[in-house]
Amino acid sequence: MCTGYEIAALAMAAGGTVMQTQAAEDANNERQAILRAAQETESKLNEKKAATVEDFAQQVLTAPQRAARYEQAATTREGDLTKALQDAAGGDVNASGYGKVSEDYTRAKADATASAADDIMKRARAAARTSAAGGMYDEESLLGGDLASNVAGLTSTSKRNARYASSAYNGVNDSGSLVGGLLTGASGSVAGMK
Amino acid sequence: MCGGGGGGDGGAAERKAAEEARVAAAVKKINNVMGNANATPDAVDRAAFTRKVQTGRNSGRGSKRTPIYQEVFDEAAYNAAVANAKQEAEASRAAYGERVKLYDTIKTDANKRALIDLNKERDITERNLSFDVARQGLSGGSHDIDTMRQVTDTYQQGVLKAAELASATANNARAADDKTRTGLISSIRAGLDQGSAQSQAYSDMRNNADRATADANSLSLAGFFDRLNNLNQQRKYNNGVAAGSAVPGTTTPGTTQPKSFTGSGGSY
Numbered sequence: 001m002c003t004g005y006e007i008a009a010l011a012m013a014a015g016g017t018v019m020q021t022q023a024a025e026d027a028n029n030e031r032q033a034i035l036r037a038a039q040e041t042e043s044k045l046n047e048k049k050a051a052t053v054e055d056f057a058q059q060v061l062t063a064p065q066r067a068a069r070y071e072q073a074a075t076t077r078e079g080d081l082t083k084a085l086q087d088a089a090g091g092d093v094n095a096s097g098y099g100k101v102s103e104d105y106t107r108a109k110a111d112a113t114a115s116a117a118d119d120i121m122k123r124a125r126a127a128a129r130t131s132a133a134g135g136m137y138d139e140e141s142l143l144g145g146d147l148a149s150n151v152a153g154l155t156s157t158s159k160r161n162a163r164y165a166s167s168a169y170n171g172v173n174d175s176g177s178l179v180g181g182l183l184t185g186a187s188g189s190v191a192g193m194k
Numbered sequence: 195m196c197g198g199g200g201g202g203d204g205g206a207a208e209r210k211a212a213e214e215a216r217v218a219a220a221v222k223k224i225n226n227v228m229g230n231a232n233a234t235p236d237a238v239d240r241a242a243f244t245r246k247v248q249t250g251r252n253s254g255r256g257s258k259r260t261p262i263y264q265e266v267f268d269e270a271a272y273n274a275a276v277a278n279a280k281q282e283a284e285a286s287r288a289a290y291g292e293r294v295k296l297y298d299t300i301k302t303d304a305n306k307r308a309l310i311d312l313n314k315e316r317d318i319t320e321r322n323l324s325f326d327v328a329r330q331g332l333s334g335g336s337h338d339i340d341t342m343r344q345v346t347d348t349y350q351q352g353v354l355k356a357a358e359l360a361s362a363t364a365n366n367a368r369a370a371d372d373k374t375r376t377g378l379i380s381s382i383r384a385g386l387d388q389g390s391a392q393s394q395a396y397s398d399m400r401n402n403a404d405r406a407t408a409d410a411n412s413l414s415l416a417g418f419f420d421r422l423n424n425l426n427q428q429r430k431y432n433n434g435v436a437a438g439s440a441v442p443g444t445t446t447p448g449t450t451q452p453k454s455f456t457g458s459g460g461s462y
Contacts, residue, residue, distance in 0.1 A: 036205070036206070039206055039209060040205075040209060042386070043209045043210070043212070043213045045386055046213050046216075046217070046385065046386060047212070047213055047216040047217075049381075049382070049386060050216050050217050050219075050220035050382045051216070051220065053220060053224070053378050053381055053382050054219075054220040054223045054224065054382070056378075057223065057224045057227040057228065057378060058223065058227055061227055061228050061374070062227050062289075063229070063289060063292030063293050063295065063296065064292070066293075066296055067295070067296055067299070070296060070299065070300075074303075119314070122310060123310055126303070126306050126307035126310050127307060127410075129303035129306070129307070130303050130304050130307045130363075130410040130413055131407065131410045132303070133300050133363070133367055133406040133409070133410065134403055134406040134407035134409075134410055136406075137370070137399070137402040137403035137405075137406045138403040140374075140399055140402070140403075141396075141399045141400045141402065141403045144395075144396045144399040144400070145396065147396065148393065148395075148396035151381065154386060155386045158386040
């Protein structure tokens with residue numbers, strides 16, 4: 001027949017075990033919830049990144065946009081080169097006739113100057129158009145830099161979330177287990193009392 | 195307190211499926227925007243269009259009256275999905291066709307620029323050689339024809355060279371764009387923890403600009419007629435030596451050779 005102490009000890013041991021089990025389960029649930037939340041956040045960030053890259057392609061890389069960017073780069077470059085030519089002195093042909101020269105000579109000299117100007121303008125135009133691809137890629141690269149920055153921002157958020165989740169996961173307090181354990185342990189002492 | 199029973203994973207599988215679907219849609223969008231010459235229709239799973247429909251119950255009593263199912267294939271929906279996949283592949287190929295127009299423009303512009311130098315030098319060389327031929331009193335003779343044939347031959351070599359340069363420039367642009375396309379796709383597919391995959395795609399875009407600038411600077415065919423001009427110079431020198439006359443620019447006949455020139459047409 002059990003003594004009062006023994007009954008009390010049994011009750012303490014059972015209570016302690018229940019407390020321990022319950023506490024462990026609660027802690028496990030809390031950890032699972034932290035993991036689920038972290039996974040969900042990571043999924044959303046990945047989806048956001050996919051959408052960001054997709055938007056970039058849609059807004060920057062369609063064929064009509066690129067064709068327009070190419071033409072714009074050519075026009076801008078042509079303007080720069082033309083201005084450089086206009087600003088520079090020495091476009092006249094220097095022929096070596098002195099004193100009173102014939103009308104033919106004067107006309108030929110003017111024609112030669114006009115021809116040289118026409119020639120260099122053609123070159124400027126051609127050079128502008130061939131540098132347009134570089135201009136187009138240059139602008140795309142700048143826009144790509146924005147994209148890289150945006151994606152890097154998402155990456156940083158992801159890393160911060162991972163650190164936060166890890167810290168929260170490790171910080172889940174299983175104090176009920178301790179109390180339950182103490183209770184179970186104490187039950188032995190109580191049972192030994194007479 | 196079982197933490198989500200019935201094989202529950204807290205919705206992880208659903209989230210993963212949704213994320214993968216989102217990634218696949220983004221990849222498809224990139225391909226559609228930039229185009230893919232080799233786009234083929236996505237495979238359509240027939241099983242996804244087959245569903246079980248209860249058509250009745252087995253005869254008997256109680257638990258023996260189990261339901262009878264029949265598989266029904268939704269052909270219209272399947273055909274629509276197949277048609278949609280074909281349409282998307284066509285759209286991707288069409289987008290690539292649009293992209294090719296840009297490369298054609300790049301090629302034409304590059305060719306024009308290379309030809310400017312070539313045409314100019316042809317004019318100058320032709321004029322100089324015509325004067326030389328006339329000075330020798332050989333105009334209208336076989337030497338005249340032979341000299342002009344050499345000019346034409348050199349010019350045609352230059353035309354081929356210009357076409358090659360233009361094609362190479364356009365091909366470089368095409369390769370650069372395809373690299374951008376695949377880089378962006380890799381970036382989408384890579385997890386956010388894979389930083390190198392992300393940054394690679396964007397540094398490649400920077401390289402595109404540098405490469406295109408270098409290509410533009412290599413398009414000049416200036417000096418393509420140097421070889422022909424130098425041969426003519428050498429011939430004049432030899433004639434001068436043979437005649438015992440002073441070579442222009444020297445004080446003693448035959449003591450100084452003309453400079454050896456190196457041009458894009460070759461050297462000697």
